[in-house]
Amino acid sequence: MVRLGRWISDHAVMAVGLAVLAYMFVPIVVVILMSFNQPVSRAAYTFDAFTLANWQNPCGPEGLCSSLVTSVQIGLLATVGATLLGTLMAFALVRQRFRGRSLANVLIFLPMASPEVVMGASLLALFVAVGFGGLLGFWTILIAHIMFCLSFVVVTVRARLQGLDSRLEQAAMDLYATESQAFWKVTFPLVFPGILSAALLAFALSFDDFIVTNFTSGQTVTFPMFVWGAAQRGIPMQINVIGTAMFLVAVLVVLVGELSRRRRERVR
């Protein structure tokens, strides 16, 4: 009975997990298929005929590729900003007890408890009130993105820090490591996976954001805003090309990272 139970937990859980993963990829398969679609009319969103035309001319629809560049720029800058500010905050909050700590925690928690539509609208009201109404664009989007990514970074890094055994650092110092040596050689490498996943999360959140961006963008068009605009008029199939390419690039980057990590481990 126990053995049967163990077999089930060994294999059935994995099977269910893989099935869920497969489910997560269903829309991706559709997007890839549609990138080869030659639609009869722009309004109809059905697969009509196979073509390579979309792939040969991905920047065909006006403004598509420039919106993509804008999104990548904002995403990278927002990731750097939010990861930096958020990691610092996470360290302060986990390592130290101080007055105002719970206040800081509330301040970090609130943006996550706020619907994006509220954050976007209130930011717009602020920008207009201080006379930034005409300056809405790249920088106001970036400000907003760093703001809403920040809390997610803090929470992710803090979760990692909380799971950390502080005795490891103490042991390093007992072995005559200075405080900074103990930090950089023990604590930081152990927290780093948390920081990395926080940065990944921040980029994904920023790159994908539509709702807050919609309120703070002025005339600047990010990629999600381009898609939203296109969805009202009839979707150019090139959007699926970009969607597929984005997916492939992400997978490629990750595979290369994983392979080089394995090679490093083998050398060691």
Place this chain on the structure above:
Amino acid sequence: MTAGAVAPPAAVPRRRRATVWLLLLPGGLWLTAFFLVPLVQLVATSLYDPSGSEELGYAMTWSWSNYTDAIDFYAEPLVRGFGYAAVATLLCLVIGYPLAYAIAFKAGRWKNLMLVLVIAPFFTSFLIRTLAWKLILSDNGFVVGVFKTLGLVADDGRLLATGFAVVAGLTYNFLPFMVLPLYASLEKIDHRLIEAAGDLYASPVQGFRRVTLPLSMPGVIAGTLLTFIPATGDFINAQLLGDTTTTMIGNVIQSRFEVGDYPAAAALSVTLMVLIVIMVSVYIRKAGTEDLL
């Protein structure tokens, strides 16, 4: 402590305190300036005289009636928004837990790869994925066909533009927000605890229920919050996959803002936020982990 021996003992706490504030200050200022201050502006807007407009300006008249009017008028989308989000969150937990568990305990050397696969679909835009679901659930599509064969959908029925489609879209789009925190807390569990349960004659099921599940509760709480909160305010899924009978509170807020009815939109936004904060605090108190906040 070696460091303490070098510096005079009293100076250490003061330096530490300064360091803490230095670490907190940049992020804290950012959140204050671009989250708290705008929020105060939003609350103020919700009390403006509703007869004003963007061109003429608004008068601050402490119009509490904005709230009663908004709630009276939009009670249905408000309740629907919370309902859809709750169902989607529950579905995310049910399908996300086995995946997180498999990655944390069963994946072995494929752990990192699987983790990446969880995020990979989400490198394509939220909107593109949702539009893909629109195609998958479309009236002549495969899914509707299967559902009709199984008798789950009437012959002239449809999935698109129903609550089912909206909940399915929400579930799909917020799944990683559930899986990643679940994984993070499962991964931290000391395997020896589970083995010890087995050594003490707990069956795998008992071991899971009495050891693994309680230890993963921080992940469950974080995951449900990260899923439920954005799902409640979402309007993209209801806009693209639903119809006028499936409007959520997010749609109402968005459209009120779009037509320039700022006081009503602000009042609805504040109502939504207050309700979320109340529900979340009750939930966290019940679950007994305040440390997550």
